[in-house]
Amino acid sequence: LKMASQRFKDRCASIQSSHRSLFGTRKTADMYWRTIQLKNCIKMCEEGRLAIAKALTEDLGKSTFEATITEIDVTLLEARDALSNVESWSSPVYTSSPGALMPAFCEIRKEPRGTTLVIGPFNYPFSTCFGPAVSALAAGNTVVLKPSELCPATAKCLAELVPRYFDDDVVSVVEGGIPEVTHLLSLPWDMVFFTGSERVGSIVQSSCASTLSPCVLELGGKSPLIITKEMPHLATMAKRVMWGKTINAGQTCIAPDYVLVQEDNVDAVLEAFKAALEEMFGTTDDDMRRSAFSRNVSEGHTKRLLDMIDDAVESGGEVVTGGSKFGDVKERYFPPTIIYNPSAKSRVMTEEIFGCVLPVIPFKTNGDAIRYVNAMRGTPLALYVFTRIRMHFDFFLDAIPSGGAVHNDVLIHFATGQVPFGGLGTSGYGKGHGVHGFNTFTHERGVISKPCRNEFEFGGIRYPPYDKYSGTSGPVFRYLLHNLPNIPPLYSTFFLYLGQAFLGVSCTYATIRVLGVEANEDFHLGIRGMCKTIGELIVDFGTWFGGLKPPTCKA
DSSP, X not given: OOOOOHHHHHHHHHHHHHHHHXXXXXXXXXXXXXXXXXXXXXXXXXXXXXXXXXXXXXXXXXXXXXXXIIIIHHHHHHHHHHHHHHHHHHSOEEEOBOGGGOSOEEEEEEEEOOEEEEEOOSSSTTHHHHHHHHHHHHTTOEEEEEOXXXXXXXXXXXXXXXXXXXXXXXXXXXXXXXXXXXXHHTSOOXXXXXXXXXXXXXXXXXXXXHHTOOEEEXXXXXXXXXXXXXXXXXXXXXXXXXXXXXXXXXXXXXXXXXXXXXXXXXXXXHHHHHHHHXXXXXXXXXXXXXXXXXXXXXXXXXXXXXXXXXXXXXXXXXXXXXXGGGOBTXXXXXXXXEEESOOTTSHHHHSOOOSSEEEEEEESSHHHHHHHHHHSSSOOXXXXXXXXXXXXXXXXXXXXXXXXXXXXXXXXXXXXXXXXXXXXXXXXEOOBSHHHHHHHTEEEEEEEEOOOOGGGSGGGTTSSOTTHHHHTHXXXXXXXXXXXXXXXOOOSOHHHHHHHHHHHHHHHHHHHHHTTOOOOHHHHHHHHHHHHOHHHHHXXXXXXXXXXXXXXXXO
């Protein structure tokens, strides 16, 4: 294996050092700093729109419109959502506290992790790099981006655009292939966010384990689409399915990988699929070539799809539309192809297709469909079910595990920040988008604040020896641990704060009396002192509460 050059290693060391130095100043935790970075993300997407779209067209043959809606607009929406909500996302969460600790005040602080690495794939080389970067910046981290070497125009575009909008110690772009990414993964990171294949994901996971770097894996798998006997409006369903399969020439990790159709609906569904393709891309192969249909990322990927179709036909599958005879390896062109009932052992049913080939398999009952999906290797990244009956959708949801699921549509959960996006099992782990992506790049730090005063000690029964008060202190302490209720977060009102304090004193006094032992003089002094030191409690409360207020945005 070729090794990364020493010059590259020195540059990585310099980048990581500058990022860690900036993070060490705690400047990135400031809300004003975060909003500036998010505004720079938005500005870069808006001002660099044409350059980004041109690069995506060169790498993947995407039309300007498809490049805009699937890559640039997705990132813009992510950045605007983060900018609107970052202050509320970053605010501490106050929780209840155990009764045995009262008065005590519990909170969860949202703190940045540090210096992060985002490794992007080839299929959506812009949005899958900058989408996670938006979440990382909103959470107060610095970011090193490694775009896919299979999309050189987009990687070059990112390398040119990013320095215009971000300081080098905030966001850096590192280009290169396998040797370079191998070296990057040998370094320690505070979070690694990888999007790609299951095979490479296992390598990334192993590398991260060697440096104890936390990682998120957004992988893929064979995502099933099920059409029940009670299917919804046929033409609308067909357009949605074909749009989801053909966008980006099928090179989408959550594209429907195969379709299971109730056997009574097979003929109607196949005809509707063909009609939808003709409406979107034309009736002839020449129409298809001139349409907005994208291209595969490489000649090798195109050749792989051709071989998969030939294998499926040899195994008994029937080509309904498209097929290998229309493919063009040099142009990286492979038309949308529907193949009916290929063998379960064929490559299109045992490998993730990641291209515009759609196997269609008949089934008799919903139970048969569930058994077919669950017999496949791995856990799908997405599950799609088209049915008019919500109960049937819930039935499939309960029976088939998946990273995400959509009822009567495809792909749309990827662009919805209100729900988490991520895999399960072999399709990955960790979440992205919206507040869920923000939380991925955030360390949730548990914090408890408790006044240190004698009158809150429950007679000292938590301290050894545990046989005080005639041998009853230990059992009573355990009883209180198990039976005192949690105290709700009473941070908002000073009088409730005092109420919890007096409740703590009362429980301490009651504990002593229940034990039937005369309280010592120190305890009595503490009770009397409580009435004289309300002023001190006010200071305690003001210091405690004032110190926990989330930073305000100066923008």
